[in-house]
Amino acid sequence: MSLFWVIVVTILVILYEWPKMDKEQKKEKWAFAGLTMAGFLLAVMLIYFPDTPGPNQLVGEIFRPLGKLME
Amino acid sequence: MRCIIRKKTVKRMAEFLMCVIMPLILSGCWDRIEVNDLAIVVATGLDKTEEGEIELSVQIVNPKSMGSKSEGGQGGGKQNTVEKTTGKTIFDARSKLQEKVSRKLFWGHNHIIFIGKKLAEEGIRKHLDFFSRHPFTRLRASVFMTNEKPDELLKIEPDLERSSAEVAKDLAMLKVGLSVTAKDLLDMLSGEKRGAALPMIQIEREPPNTEGLKIYGAAIFNNGKMTDQLDDKEVRGLLWIRDEIDTASVTINPEEGEELISFHIFDATSKLIPSIENGNWKIKIEIVSEDDIVENETKLDMMNPKIIEKLKEQLEKQIVERVKLALEIVQKEMKVDVLGFEEAFHRHYPDEWRKANWEEVFPEIEVEVVSEVKIRRPGRSTAPQGVPENEVIGN
Amino acid sequence: MIEKGRISTGQMVILLYPTVIATAILLVPGITGKFAGNDMWLSPIWASLAGCITILIMAQLHNRFPRQTIIQYSEEIIGKIPGKLIGFIILFFFFHSNGLVLREYGEFVVGNFLPTTPLVVVIGSMIFVSGLAVRGGIEVMARSAQVFVPIVLFLFILIVILLIPDLEPANLLPFFEKGLIPSLKGAIVPTTWFLQLFAITFILPVLKKKEGGMKWGMITVFLIMVTLVLSNLFTMLLFGKLTPTFTYPIMEAARYISIADFIQHLESIVMAIWVSGTFIKISVFYYVIAVGTAQLLNLQDYRPIVFPIGGLLAVMGLWTAPNLQQIQHFLITTMPFYAVIVQIILPLLLLIAAVIFKKNTKKIN
Numbered sequence: 001m002s003l004f005w006v007i008v009v010t011i012l013v014i015l016y017e018w019p020k021m022d023k024e025q026k027k028e029k030w031a032f033a034g035l036t037m038a039g040f041l042l043a044v045m046l047i048y049f050p051d052t053p054g055p056n057q058l059v060g061e062i063f064r065p066l067g068k069l070m071e
Numbered sequence: 072m073r074c075i076i077r078k079k080t081v082k083r084m085a086e087f088l089m090c091v092i093m094p095l096i097l098s099g100c101w102d103r104i105e106v107n108d109l110a111i112v113v114a115t116g117l118d119k120t121e122e123g124e125i126e127l128s129v130q131i132v133n134p135k136s137m138g139s140k141s142e143g144g145q146g147g148g149k150q151n152t153v154e155k156t157t158g159k160t161i162f163d164a165r166s167k168l169q170e171k172v173s174r175k176l177f178w179g180h181n182h183i184i185f186i187g188k189k190l191a192e193e194g195i196r197k198h199l200d201f202f203s204r205h206p207f208t209r210l211r212a213s214v215f216m217t218n219e220k221p222d223e224l225l226k227i228e229p230d231l232e233r234s235s236a237e238v239a240k241d242l243a244m245l246k247v248g249l250s251v252t253a254k255d256l257l258d259m260l261s262g263e264k265r266g267a268a269l270p271m272i273q274i275e276r277e278p279p280n281t282e283g284l285k286i287y288g289a290a291i292f293n294n295g296k297m298t299d300q301l302d303d304k305e306v307r308g309l310l311w312i313r314d315e316i317d318t319a320s321v322t323i324n325p326e327e328g329e330e331l332i333s334f335h336i337f338d339a340t341s342k343l344i345p346s347i348e349n350g351n352w353k354i355k356i357e358i359v360s361e362d363d364i365v366e367n368e369t370k371l372d373m374m375n376p377k378i379i380e381k382l383k384e385q386l387e388k389q390i391v392e393r394v395k396l397a398l399e400i401v402q403k404e405m406k407v408d409v410l411g412f413e414e415a416f417h418r419h420y421p422d423e424w425r426k427a428n429w430e431e432v433f434p435e436i437e438v439e440v441v442s443e444v445k446i447r448r449p450g451r452s453t454a455p456q457g458v459p460e461n462e463v464i465g466n
Numbered sequence: 467m468i469e470k471g472r473i474s475t476g477q478m479v480i481l482l483y484p485t486v487i488a489t490a491i492l493l494v495p496g497i498t499g500k501f502a503g504n505d506m507w508l509s510p511i512w513a514s515l516a517g518c519i520t521i522l523i524m525a526q527l528h529n530r531f532p533r534q535t536i537i538q539y540s541e542e543i544i545g546k547i548p549g550k551l552i553g554f555i556i557l558f559f560f561f562h563s564n565g566l567v568l569r570e571y572g573e574f575v576v577g578n579f580l581p582t583t584p585l586v587v588v589i590g591s592m593i594f595v596s597g598l599a600v601r602g603g604i605e606v607m608a609r610s611a612q613v614f615v616p617i618v619l620f621l622f623i624l625i626v627i628l629l630i631p632d633l634e635p636a637n638l639l640p641f642f643e644k645g646l647i648p649s650l651k652g653a654i655v656p657t658t659w660f661l662q663l664f665a666i667t668f669i670l671p672v673l674k675k676k677e678g679g680m681k682w683g684m685i686t687v688f689l690i691m692v693t694l695v696l697s698n699l700f701t702m703l704l705f706g707k708l709t710p711t712f713t714y715p716i717m718e719a720a721r722y723i724s725i726a727d728f729i730q731h732l733e734s735i736v737m738a739i740w741v742s743g744t745f746i747k748i749s750v751f752y753y754v755i756a757v758g759t760a761q762l763l764n765l766q767d768y769r770p771i772v773f774p775i776g777g778l779l780a781v782m783g784l785w786t787a788p789n790l791q792q793i794q795h796f797l798i799t800t801m802p803f804y805a806v807i808v809q810i811i812l813p814l815l816l817l818i819a820a821v822i823f824k825k826n827t828k829k830i831n
Contacts (some may be wrong), residue, residue: 002586009590013773021770028770031763039777046785054785055562056792060800067799179731203712206578211724254722258708418639 006043010036110174113151114236115212116221117198118187120157125198126187127164128155128222130236131172132180151234153225161201179207183236184214184253185221185272188297196260196295202253210254213243215272216290216297227274227282238284239272246317248286248306259409260295266407267292268309271300293407301400308397311390312356312410314341321362323385330369334362334386334446343415347423352432354412358390358442364450370458373449375465387442394440406434468760468768471605472674475682480611482663482686484618485750486517487693488743489570490659491622492714492736494694495701497798499710502652504638506702506709510694512653516810517660517687523813524663525680528670530820536667536813537761543820552812553762557755559808563662564751565782566793568592571744572783573790578717579737589783596749597776600756601769604672607749614742621735622693625716626700628723628732633703656694658801663687664809668754713790752779 013036021028045052060067116128130151154172158164169176184202186195202208217224227235243250249270251259259267268289275285289306291299301309310316316339322331339360346353364373371378401409412433417424454463473481498506524536531539536556541549572589580588599607642649663686670679701715704722712718717736724730756775760768787793 009777013777017770017773025766025770027763028765028767031759031765032770032774035759035771035774035778039774039781042778042781042785046781051788052785054787055565055782056787056796056800059562059804060796063800063803066803203718206581209721210718211722211730254705254708257711258706261708261711414636418636421640421643 002047003044006040006047010040104175104177108174109177110172112176112178112181113234114183114185114225114239115178115181116155116185116187116225117161117190118221119189119193122157124157124159125161125164125190126155126157126221127161127168128153128225129168129176130183130225130234131176132234150228151225151236153222155222161198162205177207178205179209181208182212182240184212185224185239186214186216186269187221188216188218191216191269191290191292191297194295195256195292195297199253199257199260203257210252210257212253213240214251214253214256214269215239215243215286216269217272219274224272224274224284227284229283230281231283235284242272242284242286243270246315248303249289249310249315260292266409267295268301268409270306291401291405291407291409293405298407299405301397304393305397305400308393308395309401309409311339311341311358311394312343312397316341316360320365321386321389323382323389325369325371325382325385331366332364332369332371332382333366335365336360336362343411345412345415345419347416347420351437352416352427352435353437353439354415355439355441356394358394358440359445360390360442361445361447362386363448364446367450367452367455370455370462370464372454372463372465374453378465379446383444383446386444386446390442390444391440394442398438398440402434402436402438406430408433412436468757468766469604469672471603472672473604473608473669474674475678477608477612478666478669478673478679479682479686479689480615481608481669481746481750482666482683483689484611484615484743484746485665486659486662486686486690486747487618488740488747489567490656490690490694491697491743492574492716492740493570493794493797494656494659495698495715496710496712497655497794498652498698499702499715500652501654502649503643504640504702504707505642505646505649506652507638507695507699508646508649509652510656510691510698512650513656513660513694514687514691516657516806517663517690518684520661520663520809520813521666521680521683521687523810523817524667524670525683527813527817527820528667528679532676533671535671535758535761536816537758539820540816543816543823550762552816553758556808556812557758557762559804560751560755560758561779561782562786563805564748564755564779565786566796567744567748567751568779568783569786569793570790571740571748573793574714574740575737577790578714578733586780586784589780592745592748593752593776593780596745596752597772599745599749600753601772604669604753607746607753610749611746614746618739618743621739622697625720625723625732625735626696628725628729629700629704629719631725632722633700634706635703637703637706654802655798658797658805659694660687660690661805661809664813665750665754667813668757752776755779 017032021032110131112129113132114130116126116130118126118128120126130153133151154168156164156167156171158167165176190198202212203210224235224239227238229235229238232238232241242248249268251267251269256267256269268291270286271288271290272284273287275283288303289301289309290297291301307316307319310319316336319336319339320333321336322333324331339358341356341358344355344357346355367373371382373379398410401407408429413424413429454460494510495506498509502509527536527539531542534542537553540552543549544552568589571592572585575588576583576585599610663683666679666683673679697716701709701719704719705712705715709715714736717733720732720736723732752772752775756768756772759765759771759775765771787796
């Protein structure tokens with residue numbers, strides 16, 4: 001169900017933005033495709049593996065020794 | 072050409088569709104609740120059953136009778152309904168309650184919490200959390216302790232107001248006795264060793280065939296558990312110390328004899344001034360009040376400055392006595408600090424306060440009560456009314 | 467120059483003010499109260515120093531590279547690859563913080579008002595609206611801020627005034643019970659909010675007038691400090707030692723208001739402050755990310771990537787933490803160091819490098 005909505009939203013974004021870009025805007029098209037793809041894949045990943053460690057854990061791990069000072 | 076036209080119509084239609092869809096989204100489908108699907112809780116009663124379960128009773132407004140106060144008395148639909156269940160926690164009981172109430176229970180308008188005796192004796196601290204955590208409950212709710220069953224209080228159909236909840240709320244607003252909101256109570260309980268005081272409320276059936284509520288006395292809590300109760304007179308003294316007197320009346324007996332004079336106190340403030348000298352903990356209670364004469368049974372002339380001076384002294388003494396009465400009981404007998412002494416010392420002597428064992432210090436604190444009364448006006452009459460001129464004293 | 471629009475210094479203030487205030491006003495009183503006790507009203511004053519430092523560094527860098535943002539001049543100062551790396555770190559930071567802000571926003575709305583609405587709907591609709599604002603460009607954002615910020619201010623002042631009858635001035639005593647340390651400790655977390663003024667680097671290059679940027683930046687810091695001191699002070703005076711026990715003390719304060727029996731139930735006002743304020747905040751961060759990403763990838767236009775970024779932000783918001791407790795914990799234990807490194811130390815190093823290598827764009831132009 002939520003996968004359905006993710007696909008719908010992705011398609012809507014593509015339909016809205018793609019025709020607006022000129023033929024010369026190659027780089028923009030690549031950036032657009034890349035970011036959309038990244039968002040789509042992350043969303044799908046979170047649907048199937050909702051407990052994947054997030055950025056908070058990543059950053060938190062880096063700063064753990066300092067973070068102890070604040071506890 | 073045709074292509075352009077089609078594009079335009081498609082765009083128009085899309086715009087139109089957007090306009091139609093937007094209002095649907097605006098209503099917020101998930102949390103939309105119509106008023107007629109709500110059971111609005113206006114008062115909550117909490118008590119404990121013999122088995123140790125929470126007994127939750129609620130007063131729900133009957134929307135059919137809202138607005139038009141049913142004329143002719145009890146004939147029409149009842150103003151309120153009262154429901155009651157038990158559960159392990161308040162919210163657990165609420166869920167069970169929902170099983171028999173056909174509308175969604177809504178706590179956003181809950182102004183009153185009645186706490187029953189059994190629950191008060193076993194400790195109220197843990198049950199108050201619900202009122203500061205659930206998204207819809209309010210910290211402004213007034214809290215009362217009652218020796219009767221809370222659901223009995225909720226069932227009362229008073230004559231003047233729409234419900235007993237409203238009576239309790241208005242009594243709290245008039246500040247005739249203590250007035251404590253859930254926030255105040257949490258504040259009192261969250262101190263490390265401090266006690267708390269709650270106003271007590273009871274059913275009043277005087278004159279016969281009428282029903283009502285009455286604030287009478289106060290319950291004293293030590294460590295979240297009710298340990299003692301104060302009567303009305305002692306509560307007055309407590310109010311003076313806590314600077315919660317709003318308006319009051321004081322009656323004195325100025326001469327030998329039966330004639331009395333009553334004063335209306337319209338402004339009163341009291342201050343706690345702590346001091347520590349050579350390890351002696353002292354607190355000075357300074358009370359300043361402004362009074363009007365409202366009733367004079369004696370033959371004294373109320374315009375005579377000398378007489379007024381005398382009355383002033385008697386009045387001051389009377390107030391000091393009231394305060395001392397409360398002090399004697401609360402400080403020496405109950406040994407529970409509901410007077411705000413600890414706070415006063417914490418604020419002005421934080422270092423000494425931290426080192427001291429408050430439970431030992433509190434009953435030993437030396438208290439000095441100073442009362443200053445300002446008699447402002449004689450009232451509408453000067454000399455006593457209905458007394459022949461030659462009998463008036465001090466004319 | 468990617469952004470064609472130009473705004474005035476006044477508009478810059480009106481954009482940056484809610485960028486800091488919106489979430490700070492709700493979360494800061496509770497967090498500072500935890501550390502500073504009844505000296506919590508002092509903490510924002512200490513924390514505002516961090517805001518001044520940020521503005522100072524960004525203004526100095528701006529003077530050297532008046533038409534560029536940090537993403538662009540970091541490449542000029544330390545070369546292409548390390549510059550891109552710094553740009554990436556900054557963008558990741560904003561991605562992450564905006565995800566947090568979105569989540570805070572969502573948790574607040576769901577937790578207090580719409581308990582059965584899915585979080586993703588609340589976050590998604592906010593992204594959509596902000597996305598439209600960002601696509602419209604900085605001028606559109608500035609104008610919408612001009613509409614919302616006066617409302618936010620008015621409502622905030624209204625709440626402050628209506629609270630006056632319930633305040634207990636004695637709650638302030640004793641001053642400095644344990645010295646200045648608690649209030650300084652309480653300042654650490656609000657510091658991260660002041661550091662968000664870092665976003666000024668994306669606004670300074672699009673100002674109509676080149677001078678006055680720093681002065682008005684400092685004025686913003688001052689306004690923010692006053693607002694935070696007020697909100698800390700008033701929750702303190704109302705709730706005393708209860709303050710840190712609430713998730714959103716200001717919200718509780720607004721709920722507590724009851725005047726003459728009919729001015730009550732004012733929590734919807736807090737909701738209005740929150741929604742309109744966070745809208746600006748999220749838009750500004752969103753804008754920073756969109757423009758920054760476009761500059762990092764050397765795009766001609768940032769608009770096509772706005773919505774794809776929005777999708778990523780929504781995912782980030784949902785992904786960032788499992789619950790509000792984790793967010794709060796992160797804000798206290800990690801965010802201060804994270805923010806100081808990205809928003810003060812990085813730019814400071816850049817500035818030092820620029821001074822040493824005598825880099826600026828003035829000569830080229």
